[in-house]
Amino acid sequence: MMTPTTGIDTARVDKFEARRRELADAALQTLSELGYARTSLREIAQNSPFSHGVLHYYFRDKVELITYCVRRYKAVCVRRYDEIVAEATTAEELSAGFAEAIVTTLVADATMHRLWYDLRSQALFEESFRADVLEIDNTLQRMIWRVVSRYAELVGTGPSTPAATTYVMFDGLFQRALLLHLSGAETAADELRTGVRHLLELVAPPDLNR
Amino acid sequence: MMTPTTGIDTARVDKFEARRRELADAALQTLSELGYARTSLREIAQNSPFSHGVLHYYFRDKVELITYCVRRYKAVCVRRYDEIVAEATTAEELSAGFAEAIVTTLVADATMHRLWYDLRSQALFEESFRADVLEIDNTLQRMIWRVVSRYAELVGTGPSTPAATTYVMFDGLFQRALLLHLSGAETAADELRTGVRHLLELVAPPDLNR
DNA sequence: AACGATTTTGGACGACTGTCGAGTTCTTCT
DNA sequence: AGAAGAACTCGACAGTCGTCCAAAATCGTT
Incomplete structure (x- = not known):
């Protein structure tokens, strides 16, 4: 029997995904400005409302972030x-x-x-x-x-x-x-x-x- | 009156240019393998018969090397x-x-x-x-x-x-x-x-x- | 209000970067 | 042979990088 998808779970997932999108948009902003070779995670974080540590909370590593x-x-x-x-x-x-x-x-x-x-x-x-x-x-x-x-x-x-x-x-x-x-x-x-x-x-x- | 170009001078310039070409070829080798974003001066030097310091003897900085x-x-x-x-x-x-x-x-x-x-x-x-x-x-x-x-x-x-x-x-x-x-x-x-x-x-x- | 879970912070880490310069080795010329 | 200069080495430097983590802040539920 499968675990039913509760409302609270999907809400959490949605919020998680929303934040991922938000961070990815900040990353896209920075990437389009500096280019892949010159963009660092700290620079991305500075173009967002968050600190650089949060990136590894939402993305495993840099490759996953860029791919996203x-x-x-x-x-x-x-x-x-x-x-x-x-x-x-x-x-x-x-x-x-x-x-x-x-x-x-x-x-x-x-x-x-x-x-x-x-x-x-x-x-x-x-x-x-x-x-x-x-x-x-x-x-x-x-x-x-x-x-x-x-x-x-x-x-x-x-x-x-x-x-x-x-x-x-x-x-x-x-x-x-x-x-x-x-x-x-x-x-x-x-x-x-x-x-x-x-x-x-x-x-x-x-x-x-x- | 212009300073005449002596044979020794041109020989020195030629040698200098020859080495620049040699280093640039090593750099091209490395660049084509790793791409611009992942190529460092040390990596270039390792794909050449020289140490990394020599690059700054023949090129002012990284930009000049890459441009060359x-x-x-x-x-x-x-x-x-x-x-x-x-x-x-x-x-x-x-x-x-x-x-x-x-x-x-x-x-x-x-x-x-x-x-x-x-x-x-x-x-x-x-x-x-x-x-x-x-x-x-x-x-x-x-x-x-x-x-x-x-x-x-x-x-x-x-x-x-x-x-x-x-x-x-x-x-x-x-x-x-x-x-x-x-x-x-x-x-x-x-x-x-x-x-x-x-x-x-x-x-x-x-x-x-x- | 208080608790546990989630989210966020920011410092620390080791590795790597470009750059520089003091010292060593090699060439060249007298 | 020896001096002078060119060519090269290599360690040191100040930054920056991705990554990690303990602590702080915030949130949702009771």
């Missing part, structure tokens, strides 16, 4: 991109809306995006990060695929490129734009906008026989 | 890609040779490539890395552009995409393949090969009116 952060980042990420997927009725509308949304997040959430690329690079070295990174990549890939598929549909054709390839092309475009933007290039946003629109046309070419 | 390493990496990189640029006489030959060369370096030089992506991510946080990273990126972009231009020429058309966009698409493709390869996916190499060939066709579509 990466997973949490994904939630933020998906939400962000879900907002991007517009309910456009024409190809032109979708293309313009999508490009605009990407450019907006490039500028508004630059530090969070650079953290993502930092952690993805860490996954090249630390095996413990790989599973989560690959999962986030796949999630983003599906997002992009939905946009491109819909665009191709509106244009009256099918995507000319596999989902995986399509995603990495958009990702490469964004990554480069992020570096330029953080380097102070005012042209970064504009280049990204035209790049995205060009790429959309490329992977979903207008059906000439329509 | 990045610049040196570029030299290796360019050499590598220069080998890739084949003297193909047909589009098919060039496409096959280029794809094959990329797949080969993906497997053979995986740790060096992951170091590059690590350092490029660091440039998102540390301003001191940006100039060198951007320069290397531009160099790689020109390499890719040469291949794509030549391919388009052989196909009898012009590239359909600007140089910057073309580069980041190939780069995104490679970056993803590297993560998959290091994660143990045997399919990574094959996917990269087909991805590269597909992308070549995409950015330099065969001229149907020829």
